[in-house]
Amino acid sequence: MIHNRKVLLGAGLATLAMTLAPVSLAAPGAWSSEPVRIVVTFPPGGTSDLVARLLAKHLDSDYGQKAVVDNRPGAAGTVAADYVSRQSADGTTLLLANNAPFTISPTRFKTIPYEPIEDFTHVAYIGASAPGLFVQPELGIKTVKEYISYAQSKELAYGSSGVGSISHILGEAVDAKLDTKSIHVPYKGSAPAIQDFRAGVLDMFYDMVVQNKDMIADGEAIAIAIASPERNPQTPDVPTFREQGYDVVIENWVGLTAPAGMDAKMTETINDTVLAIFSSDAVKERLIELGITHSAMTSAEYTQFVADSISTWAPLIKSAGISEK
């Protein structure tokens, strides 16, 4: 399954790459006469669902490939991943998932009904969005350094969107890296956490940065740092942890995955079609609005990326103390 072709692509370079290596790539286009089901790990309305519907729309309008979105939420994405792993690898069932079912669940849950690499064909990477640290303006802190000295004098409480969520894992990673200690207060999703933050119940919270840019602009919250490798163009004033001297990079990514054993030619066709759609201007703009930074990967690169993510996330999840005993 592993291709030896290795093309390193940066963000936004997908189109350039295609012109550089046109021979090795299959042409984008429909791959099945049957409608494709894109299984989503969340209920309708969330970011994953919106991305899936965007993809389904353009598959049909741009390439005549009929596609429908099938929401199968539950157990942090493991219900949907398990379901897809048991379908036929004929290209009619695809899973649009974030990192949770592949990189969080295997370490977090005692047993999961699938193997994150062997039971799947990881087809295409779509993009990533990054969470960050937000604090109450009254605390008068603006940088990571100021945060450290404040947090060492007083134990602060932070809100997350739930145990084992990316915001919780970031919170634990920040504490470990900065040698600070804080109280984790989990919520069901980020919206109620932000509500309590605004009511003054919480000192701080971790959440996706771009989604909260209005709060930053209104001065309701100070974004101390974002956990992406580079600043997000949507929030240019929010510095990264890295540029402030602390190597904390944790991103929530989404990608497209099929059951194991999919034909290599078909994998390539799907990858190319998906990349062509997500690098078109209109779609890219929509992704940026959703806070997602797109970059292109081949199927092999994406598989390697998932495998790497599993090993980088495992110690974070273990140190957060949320693995099932």
Added chain:
Amino acid sequence: MDILANFAQGLSIVLQPENLMYCFIGVFLGTFIGVLPGIGSLAAIAMILPLSFYLDPTSALVMIAGVYYGAEYGGSIASILMNIPGTPAASITCIDGYPLAKKGRAGVALFSTAMASFGGGIIGMLVMAALAPSLAQLALSFGPPDYFAVILLGLVAASAVSNGSALKGIAMVVLGLMLGTIGIDLTTGDQRFTMGIPELRDGVHIVIVAMGLFGVSELIASIRDNREGSTTQSIDYNDFYPSKAEWKSLLSPILRGGSIGSFFGALPGTGQTIAAAIAYAVEKRISPQKKKFGTGVLPAVAVPEAANNSATQTAFIPTLTLGVPGSPPMALVIGALMIHGITPGPRLLTEAPDMFWGLVASFLIGNIMLLILNIPLIGIWTRLLKIPYKYMYPTIMVLICMGVYSLNNNVFDIWLTLVIGAIGYVMRLYRFEPAPLLIGFVLGPLMEEHLRRSMLLARGDAMVFLERPISATLIAITVGILAFTVYKSISNYRHVRTSKTQPTK
């Protein structure tokens, strides 16, 4: 003045053709489901929930609300004509509604309930418009301990005033609380009582519990009872409008019922059924016709209907301003809003004023639509009751399965619904009310969430509940209700004992 301007703004939103259409679909569907015995507003809301995801949030909310209060209108029809409550709350309407129908006054009874429902609905709407903004203002400073205290008060009030056996009511609340603990523990992330079944990791969905307890178990019960033979009283269309004297006798019961209903609707935990029961009990004590209650008098059907309808409107107050469901169907409303990216809470009024006031104004429009649906078009609904059950119930069963399946696209959920339905049927045989179970199930996890969050934030100091003025006040009221209930049951017990022992003397 401000309220008037806001209301006018809301009205302009509801009067948009699209919203008018969804409002109509909502009230029509609600009446339809309400007429059918056994499945109430919860099942109806659950069935249209998937559809609402594709609508604009305001339209979705208007439609769901329409189903909710539409079902209460419809619920009275089967109560009066067949002595079968269409919804749990309509069971109180049976007491005098069916005797009225047997006297040949079904038309007048239906007309009066429609008018009472309308009156109650308008009272509920006015209470909501007047009260919600100030409650939201107050709730801006609510912390987790205050939320905990509100929910605790609601649960205690619900079990203290439930109709039927208090002990069985409390047992059902506790069973609901236990059912609510299934799934991942929010604070630690550990699985509780999931028995290794991945589908249970996220807990049991409220729709599954509600469809099982109310939908499936009612279907089983009606097969066993074989109600097919039960006669439908016919309506004499010449005798439809109450006389002038009767009109007069209806006015103050409607006002009283509407006020009592709006209080219990706004209190989380107590819903339409309790509101209707209490309003009936109060009226039975103070009405000039109190001696005739139970034999078929008009005020006795008007009061519970006014109460349950105003309660359905005011149930939206805690739901939208605190994010605490005022009744079990409201838990679905919160879920639907969350999927649209809207978090119900104190900021909803300022952040989505169009939605809030659009909803309030839709109560007026929806209630007018219902009046039209229920008075000139009453014939359609009575014909619906004549459809043989052998066609009706399999259809409902299919709809229930579809509704449940659409939640997660998972067949496991259908099996779970059937299992809960079977358990619900057994409970029904032993006269355990399913409604308190559902209340415990909805509010329990929420109460636990706020309790544990309070403790986390207070660094483990339980005094936090007594130090905050809001939570301290609410807890004092709760203790008061508990003390009163205990006092009352002890004095009742003594009373029963003395009256029992006296004859032997």
